[in-house]
Amino acid sequence: MGFDITLAKRPHKKWIGLTIAIIVLTTACAKVIPEKEFPRTIIPSADQFTFHIQNSPDSIRVLYLGCGHLIILYRQENIVIDPFFSTHGFTKSKLFSDTIAFRKYENLLKKQRVNLNDTKSVWIAHTHYDHMSDLPLLLEKKRIVSTTPIYGNEDGASILQNFLTPQQYHPLTKELTYNPKQPTPVSFINASTSISVLSIRSDHAPHYKIFGLPIHLMKGKLKANYFKKNFVRATDTTSRGQWKEGRTYSYLIDFKTNNHIDYRLFIQTSASHYPLGRPPLDVLRERPVDVAFLCAASSDYVKKKYPVNILRDLFPNHPAKEAKVVWIHWEDFFGEPLEFEKARLVRMTNFKGLGKRLRKGGFTPDSIHQVMPRPGTVVTIK
Ligand SMILES: [Zn+2]
Numbered sequence: 001m002g003f004d005i006t007l008a009k010r011p012h013k014k015w016i017g018l019t020i021a022i023i024v025l026t027t028a029c030a031k032v033i034p035e036k037e038f039p040r041t042i043i044p045s046a047d048q049f050t051f052h053i054q055n056s057p058d059s060i061r062v063l064y065l066g067c068g069h070l071i072i073l074y075r076q077e078n079i080v081i082d083p084f085f086s087t088h089g090f091t092k093s094k095l096f097s098d099t100i101a102f103r104k105y106e107n108l109l110k111k112q113r114v115n116l117n118d119t120k121s122v123w124i125a126h127t128h129y130d131h132m133s134d135l136p137l138l139l140e141k142k143r144i145v146s147t148t149p150i151y152g153n154e155d156g157a158s159i160l161q162n163f164l165t166p167q168q169y170h171p172l173t174k175e176l177t178y179n180p181k182q183p184t185p186v187s188f189i190n191a192s193t194s195i196s197v198l199s200i201r202s203d204h205a206p207h208y209k210i211f212g213l214p215i216h217l218m219k220g221k222l223k224a225n226y227f228k229k230n231f232v233r234a235t236d237t238t239s240r241g242q243w244k245e246g247r248t249y250s251y252l253i254d255f256k257t258n259n260h261i262d263y264r265l266f267i268q269t270s271a272s273h274y275p276l277g278r279p280p281l282d283v284l285r286e287r288p289v290d291v292a293f294l295c296a297a298s299s300d301y302v303k304k305k306y307p308v309n310i311l312r313d314l315f316p317n318h319p320a321k322e323a324k325v326v327w328i329h330w331e332d333f334f335g336e337p338l339e340f341e342k343a344r345l346v347r348m349t350n351f352k353g354l355g356k357r358l359r360k361g362g363f364t365p366d367s368i369h370q371v372m373p374r375p376g377t378v379v380t381i382k
Contacts, residue, residue, distance in 0.1 A: 062381070066085065077118055077195065080144070081124075084130050096238070097134050116143040121191045123197065123199075126153060156171070160227075177201050178279065180278045201276060202248045203273050204271075218241060250279075252265075265291050265292070270329070290381065291326060296330035304357070308363060320363045320364075321363065331344065331346060340374050
């Protein structure tokens with residue numbers, strides 16, 4: 001989120017929208033989490049949650065670190081999604097990777113037995129700062145090593161240009177991604193020896209609506225030169241508004257033994273206008289997902305049937321109430337970095353409405369099948 005505001009299709013109303021947006025957003029406070037808030041299983045202290053599936057003797061561990069940041073571990077290898085931990089206050093327009101936060105981040109990873117040096121690939125869902133802005137620090141500190149491939153939209157290469165080795169960045173071009181609106185044959189990309197990823201063209205919900213008018217932040221053309229000049233060291237300060245969204249992707253991730261799929265996960269780190277973001281239906285019919293990771297923030301600003309529409313496709317063979325869902329990007333990320341015990345609900349999202357839509361669609365959240373983990377939690381799938 002940020003202050004560089006584009007009003008979808010109504011640019012002449014930009015200034016009215018900007019003024020109202022600033023007033024509303026600065027006065028809307030993040031809410032304390034009521035005890036029985038949707039989907040009722042916010043883990044009270046950062047630790048553990050387990051889904052029992054029993055597809056393989058090996059288990060998957062997913063460390064949730066807030067917003068879309070996940071580290072997914074399988075058999076001594078891991079992949080990293082949307083690296084971000086240096087949160088900044090809501091009114092701050094200047095961003096930087098926080099080295100004090102980095103120490104805290106490292107301690108947390110150590111506690112959860114995660115070694116970033118085991119990372120086989122990094123995946124960036126879109127280029128807003130809250131989905132990638134700490135990747136330069138991880139590269140500079142050699143936690144993500146220079147031979148680790150990074151996948152993301154075409155703007156990502158411009159943002160990271162001073163931190164990458166040649167050929168390290170792989171833009172997710174049309175040829176490499178599945179587009180649900182123009183389906184073509186699909187191919188998974190090998191993310192590690194036993195993990196493969198299908199990247200899917202997705203999109204990004206507006207951040208909020210004012211009087212029915214969608215407000216979409218940090219859209220538009222990215223200035224490559226800005227990052228070339230101003231983002232040379234990972235701790236350099238950049239302007240929040242420069243982190244343009246670019247194309248957005250969701251991921252279907254397979255965990256395999258030889259050619260057999262042990263587990264299949266779906267990850268979507270921003271709410272999307274269906275069918276964008278949805279994996280191919282025939283691929284899902286052949287092998288439905290085991291667990292879906294979906295974004296709670298702004299989930300009421302896409303078509304009203306979200307997320308029921310996509311959940312029905314992801315879990316075609318299950319009674320709806322058995323669908324296993326992890327709700328991510330639910331917490332307000334404008335506080336102190338990694339102060340997870342103080343996590344509050346993200347502002348401007350109607351969580352009760354999300355719960356209502358889920359119940360109406362049969363996906364009634366219960367504490368076995370759905371979880372909204374506090375950042376710092378490891379979700380185990382075994
Ligand atoms: Zn975003």
